[in-house]
Amino acid sequence: MLIRLATHNDHASILDIIAPVFRDGQTYPIASDISNSDALAYWLSDEKETFVAEIDGEILGTYYLKANRSGGGNHISNCGYMTHANATSRGIASAMCEHSLSYAETAGFLGMQYNFVVSTNTGAIRLWEKFGFEIVGRLPRAFNHPTEGLVDALILFRPI
Numbered sequence: 001m002l003i004r005l006a007t008h009n010d011h012a013s014i015l016d017i018i019a020p021v022f023r024d025g026q027t028y029p030i031a032s033d034i035s036n037s038d039a040l041a042y043w044l045s046d047e048k049e050t051f052v053a054e055i056d057g058e059i060l061g062t063y064y065l066k067a068n069r070s071g072g073g074n075h076i077s078n079c080g081y082m083t084h085a086n087a088t089s090r091g092i093a094s095a096m097c098e099h100s101l102s103y104a105e106t107a108g109f110l111g112m113q114y115n116f117v118v119s120t121n122t123g124a125i126r127l128w129e130k131f132g133f134e135i136v137g138r139l140p141r142a143f144n145h146p147t148e149g150l151v152d153a154l155i156l157f158r159p160i
Contacts, residue, residue, distance in 0.1 A: 003051055003096060061093065061095075077107070116155070119138075120148055
């Protein structure tokens with residue numbers, strides 16, 4: 001598997017991954033009716049470095065890395081990850097998490113924080129905990145899940 005910085009040529013493949021996740025509305029606090037152009041603008045914004053994970057030239061995952069906050073909080077990183085619906089259980093999310101931690105350390109970050117992990121996203125939570133993340137906060141009923149109703153959002157952290 002190759003994980004590399006995204007280029008303009010990757011935008012269509014990235015959109016194929018992120019648009020269905022946003023529209024599904026179960027894991028990201030993004031409006032489910034977001035336009036394709038706004039979805040790409042969010043994922044590829046200037047404050048982020050965006051990566052793709054590919055196998056045999058096919059992009060199967062994407063993640064971004066950025067400073068969690070500016071100023072006094074800019075030593076902690078933040079990421080968002082997504083895999084293609086047809087690529088689950090193939091180790092892509094694990095590879096992206098491992099890559100992001102290594103890249104963040106090289107970039108000088110001292111920790112990584114996930115600000116809003118939907119509590120029903122148990123597969124992601126298990127994966128982040130496998131990589132040493134701990135739940136450090138809970139936002140009660142902070143996410144309106146399309147089928148589960150109001151559920152908690154979690155804050156996870158890990159030093160690098």
